[in-house]
Amino acid sequence: MTNSAVKTLSQLANHEEFIQRHIGPDAAETAAMLSELGVDSMETLIAQTVPAGIRLPKPLATGPAMTEADALAKLKQVASKNKMFKSYIGMGYHPTLTPNVILRNVLENPGWYTAYTPYQPEIAQGRLESLLNFQQLTLDLTGMELASASLLDEATAAAEAMALAKRVTKSKSNLYFISDDVHPQTIDVVKTRAEMFGFDVVVGKAAEADAHDVFGALLQYPSTNGDIRNDSALIAALQAKKAIVAVATDPMALMLLKAPGQLGADVVLGSAQRFGVPMAYGGPHAAFFATRDAYKRSMPGRIIGVSKDRRGNSALRMAMQTREQHIRREKANSNICTAQVLLANIASFYAVYHGPQGLKNIAERIHRSADIFAAGLTAKNVAVVNGHWFDTITFNVANRAEVINRALAAGVNLRTDMADVLAVSFHEATSKADIAELFDIVLGSGHGLTVEALDAAIVSEGSQSIPADLVRTDSVLGHPVFNQYHSETEMLRYIKKLENKDLALNHSMISLGSCTMKLNATAEMIPITWPEFASLHPFVPRDQADGYYEMINELGDWLINITGYDNISMQPNSGAQGEYAGMVAIRKYHESRGEGHRNICLIPVSAHGTNPATAAMTSYDVVLVDCDKSGNIDMADLKAKAAEVGDRLAAIMVTYPSTHGVFEESIRELCDIIHSYGGQVYMDGANMNAQVGLTSPGFIGSDVSHLNLHKTFCIPHGGGGPGMGPIGVKSHLAPFLPNHAVVGIEGTGRNNGAVSAAPFGSAGILPISWMYIAMMGGEGLKLATEYAILNANYMAKKLDPLFPVLYRGTNGRVAHECIIDIRPLKEASGITEMDIAKRLMDFGYHSPTMSFPVAGTLMIEPTESESKAELDKFIEAMSTIRTEIAKVEAGEWTVDNNPLAYAPHTMEDIFDPAWDRAYERQYAAFPAKYVAENKFWPTVTRIDDVYGDRNLICSCPSPEAYR
Numbered sequence: 036m037t038n039s040a041v042k043t044l045s046q047l048a049n050h051e052e053f054i055q056r057h058i059g060p061d062a063a064e065t066a067a068m069l070s071e072l073g074v075d076s077m078e079t080l081i082a083q084t085v086p087a088g089i090r091l092p093k094p095l096a097t098g099p100a101m102t103e104a105d106a107l108a109k110l111k112q113v114a115s116k117n118k119m120f121k122s123y124i125g126m127g128y129h130p131t132l133t134p135n136v137i138l139r140n141v142l143e144n145p146g147w148y149t150a151y152t153p154y155q156p157e158i159a160q161g162r163l164e165s166l167l168n169f170q171q172l173t174l175d176l177t178g179m180e181l182a183s184a185s186l187l188d189e190a191t192a193a194a195e196a197m198a199l200a201k202r203v204t205k206s207k208s209n210l211y212f213i214s215d216d217v218h219p220q221t222i223d224v225v226k227t228r229a230e231m232f233g234f235d236v237v238v239g240k241a242a243e244a245d246a247h248d249v250f251g252a253l254l255q256y257p258s259t260n261g262d263i264r265n266d267s268a269l270i271a272a273l274q275a276k277k278a279i280v281a282v283a284t285d286p287m288a289l290m291l292l293k294a295p296g297q298l299g300a301d302v303v304l305g306s307a308q309r310f311g312v313p314m315a316y317g318g319p320h321a322a323f324f325a326t327r328d329a330y331k332r333s334m335p336g337r338i339i340g341v342s343k344d345r346r347g348n349s350a351l352r353m354a355m356q357t358r359e360q361h362i363r364r365e366k367a368n369s370n371i372c373t374a375q376v377l378l379a380n381i382a383s384f385y386a387v388y389h390g391p392q393g394l395k396n397i398a399e400r401i402h403r404s405a406d407i408f409a410a411g412l413t414a415k416n417v418a419v420v421n422g423h424w425f426d427t428i429t430f431n432v433a434n435r436a437e438v439i440n441r442a443l444a445a446g447v448n449l450r451t452d453m454a455d456v457l458a459v460s461f462h463e464a465t466s467k468a469d470i471a472e473l474f475d476i477v478l479g480s481g482h483g484l485t486v487e488a489l490d491a492a493i494v495s496e497g498s499q500s501i502p503a504d505l506v507r508t509d510s511v512l513g514h515p516v517f518n519q520y521h522s523e524t525e526m527l528r529y530i531k532k533l534e535n536k537d538l539a540l541n542h543s544m545i546s547l548g549s550c551t552m553k554l555n556a557t558a559e560m561i562p563i564t565w566p567e568f569a570s571l572h573p574f575v576p577r578d579q580a581d582g583y584y585e586m587i588n589e590l591g592d593w594l595i596n597i598t599g600y601d602n603i604s605m606q607p608n609s610g611a612q613g614e615y616a617g618m619v620a621i622r623k624y625h626e627s628r629g630e631g632h633r634n635i636c637l638i639p640v641s642a643h644g645t646n647p648a649t650a651a652m653t654s655y656d657v658v659l660v661d662c663d664k665s666g667n668i669d670m671a672d673l674k675a676k677a678a679e680v681g682d683r684l685a686a687i688m689v690t691y692p693s694t695h696g697v698f699e700e701s702i703r704e705l706c707d708i709i710h711s712y713g714g715q716v717y718m719d720g721a722n723m724n725a726q727v728g729l730t731s732p733g734f735i736g737s738d739v740s741h742l743n744l745h746k747t748f749c750i751p752h753g754g755g756g757p758g759m760g761p762i763g764v765k766s767h768l769a770p771f772l773p774n775h776a777v778v779g780i781e782g783t784g785r786n787n788g789a790v791s792a793a794p795f796g797s798a799g800i801l802p803i804s805w806m807y808i809a810m811m812g813g814e815g816l817k818l819a820t821e822y823a824i825l826n827a828n829y830m831a832k833k834l835d836p837l838f839p840v841l842y843r844g845t846n847g848r849v850a851h852e853c854i855i856d857i858r859p860l861k862e863a864s865g866i867t868e869m870d871i872a873k874r875l876m877d878f879g880y881h882s883p884t885m886s887f888p889v890a891g892t893l894m895i896e897p898t899e900s901e902s903k904a905e906l907d908k909f910i911e912a913m914s915t916i917r918t919e920i921a922k923v924e925a926g927e928w929t930v931d932n933n934p935l936a937y938a939p940h941t942m943e944d945i946f947d948p949a950w951d952r953a954y955e956r957q958y959a960a961f962p963a964k965y966v967a968e969n970k971f972w973p974t975v976t977r978i979d980d981v982y983g984d985r986n987l988i989c990s991c992p993s994p995e996a997y998r
């Protein structure tokens with residue numbers, strides 16, 4: 036029997052294709068949208084949008100699309116090539132036990148991982164509370180006055196401490212001291228940063244630090260080999276010479292050790308990884324950073340502060356330097372934007388769950404393991420090198436190679452990178468059997484030691500392995516939040532309570548221009564918690580990471596194909612970090628050609644704030660280039676500025692399509708002009724979602740770009756991080772890509788410094804982008820770009836009659852985002868873009884990007900993942916808001932008594948018996964029909980920003996406030 040209507044097996048298989056799950060609009064919606072735009076096909080729309088001269092001549096070569104099941108099976112096979120050894124390497128990375136209640140309900144929960152940075156605090160009180168807990172945890176452990184929410188990793192936090200030291204010191208010195216017993220990767224990153232700033236560095240014995248006249252110093256406590264020193268006299272001596280002293284430390288050790296703040300440190304920093312965050316071959320992990328209150332205006336990164344809302348309720352927000360790069364540009368304290376929020380939250384939940392007793396117990400268990408191990412070695416005449424320790428024992432054996440081989444044969448990694456000695460770092464998951472196994476490895480069989488006997492001896496004789504004057508005596512984590520959620524039921528509900536306060540992608544579209552909040556598919560997320568990826572230490576021997584190398588190389592090849600570059604570095608762990616790595620490569624390239632005098636970076640006025648902040652990090656002077664009336668780079672001004680700076684031109688930093696959401700026709704000409712003066716083109720790749728498969732930075736003619744894998748390539752934003760910012764480069768820049776002091780990176784200069792602590796940045800989340808590209812295939816990726824453009828143009832078309840679209844390309848099209856202008860309405864009615872942003876919350880929407888790149892505007896980027904149905908709901912909300920503004924314009928409502936001025940409305944607000952508004956309660960809370968069936972309730976009303984900055988409180992409210 037034959038029947039042509041019956042499908043073949045492969046035709047039937049199309050139903051499992053991922054592409055149609057990733058892309059929002061179906062065939063009928065697509066047809067309706069194209070017809071709304073008056074075009075006959077997608078190709079016509081793209082031809083009207085993307086300049087013909089930059090269209091790629093051939094399709095992407097990333098391979099055919101795989102189904103979810105096939106891609107997962109393939110990646111599992113790759114992952115299985117990683118060897119899961121027991122790692123005692125330490126060096127700032129330790130095995131940890133992620134409490135399952137946190138694993139499933141935070142790390143694996145889209146309610147937490149798909150949220151955005153909390154710039155709209157009224158719908159972000161959950162993660163803001165959790166970040167405040169992180170700050171409180173940091174304050175308690177470090178003994179400092181002020182803590183920030185999170186930084187990228189320990190090594191970059193140390194580099195930030197050096198930059199802070201230079202900002203606040205009264206010393207005239209240009210010299211920075213680094214103790215030689217700081218972790219090697221930290222020294223590496225700080226040295227690179229110092230070179231770029233033009234600081235001199237001396238690495239030496241801590242005891243000799245005050246022999247130098249320095250503006251700052253970096254010490255580590257406990258040191259990289261495990262020793263614990265009381266550096267208080269040294270710190271005082273350095274401070275007497277006006278140096279600012281930073282101390283890198285370990286939060287678990289601080290459960291038992293005197294706080295560095297009590298030793299006099301000016302800055303205390305470290306990694307919160309071992310508080311429940313998997314090692315993941317190097318990250319993502321959150322760094323913590325604390326300093327004196329006096330330096331609060333010089334802090335890098337975000338600080339969460341307590342303020343109050345319109346009703347006087349306590350409410351949280353990002354304090355002070357919110358978006359500081361957009362305001363202070365090249366004078367910003369740092370270029371840090373995306374910064375590990377999800378991981379900071381996991382670490383703070385870990386502390387909430389275990390509480391002070393639980394954490395102390397964990398720390399004591401780790402410490403006891405180290406004591407037992409040291410006692411055993413000493414009993415067998417193996418010399419322990421460090422006189423004191425918390426968790427790390429460095430020791431000397433005559434038969435070093437034999438011991439290493441025995442370890443590897445047993446599936447165990449010792450620390451082997453130090454000359455002559457070996458080291459072992461104990462951790463939360465170490466068992467008695469593990470210690471016994473380590474004795475067998477180090478001493479050979481027949482040593483006769485038993486863990487029980489050694490333990491009993493320590494219990495009866497006591498331990499002096501922590502110096503008496505450095506034993507922690509004060510109690511920590513007394514705040515109620517660390518003392519009431521210790522049963523799993525309580526913990527589960529606390530996590531859920533916070534989650535409910537936050538609006539994330541699992542509720543509605545988050546159309547943040549420039550930020551590309553697209554689908555973070557479940558299949559993409561699944562591999563990151565596979566132990567084959569999650570459990571690897573970043574410094575394991577190369578042959579244990581074959582799976583990682585294969586995955587990273589394949590992803591790298593795909594990204595090279597997509598960007599049109601020749602090489603890629605996976606080291607930068609955020610977009611801004613990628614900008615920095617790219618600018619470092621440019622500077623080193625110029626220097627290598629004897630053109631180190633080039634020191635000017637051109638930046639269009641419309642640039643993202645991280646661009647000028649980054650240029651400043653490579654000591655480049657920023658010269659601004661104007662934009663014309665239609666938002667394009669003013670080419671006449673560009674030519675004039677380039678000619679003016681001439682052979683001092685180092686680079687231009689340009690975003691494409693522009694931050695104005697337009698494909699500029701002149702981009703190739705721009706690249707040619709810059710090159711003709713010997714400059715390099717840095718193309719900010721944040722807007723790659725409008726390029727993939729249609730054009731590419733390399734094809735257009737730029738030299739280097741970062742990719743925000745957490746934008747275009749589906750890594751979720753995590754509420755403000757993690758992210759990844761790998762950089763693609765043309766071959767002439769490849770020799771200047773970052774290397775790594777511990778894990779050499781093939782194909783780049785041996786002496787190149789590192790920009791991040793780990794060789795491949797936050798390698799643990801790269802499987803997300805791998806899965807995305809594998810499941811989309813070349814054709815699917817191109818289709819995603821086309822749909823991103825279709826959705827943005829549909830949005831622009833529908834909104835323009837209500838709120839004028841500010842900039843368009845030559846054929847009247849926008850790229851993948853559009854800016855709507857609120858300024859005329861503001862003038863006419865007094866209603867601001869802020870009021871609109873807050874009123875959208877009543878509809879269950881997160882505001883589009885507010886006032887970037889143009890003040891008084893909203894920038895909307897729907898992405899390809901949103902259906903027409905969802906776009907129409909948002910358009911309905913904006914249309915209703917426009918009607919509300921009209922009523923204010925008409926005088927029907929006054930400017931301060933209308934639903935926009937009072938937005939957002941909380942339940943408490945709506946049910947307040949004293950209702951004196953010019954509008955109905957029902958309408959306030961349910962302004963559109965669709966709202967009622969899926970109402971999102973903001974938990975605080977409009978937050979007072981000014982009050983929060985005037986009365987800066989960055990710790991949890993005092994326990995008394997709870998009684």
Ligand SMILES: *Cc1c(COP(=O)(O)O)cnc(C)c1O
Nearest residue numbers: 372373549609610611643721758
């Ligand atoms: C997001 C963004 C950046 C910074 O990236 P992070 O990962 O947040 O550091 C830089 N430039 C543009 C245009 C961006 O949108």
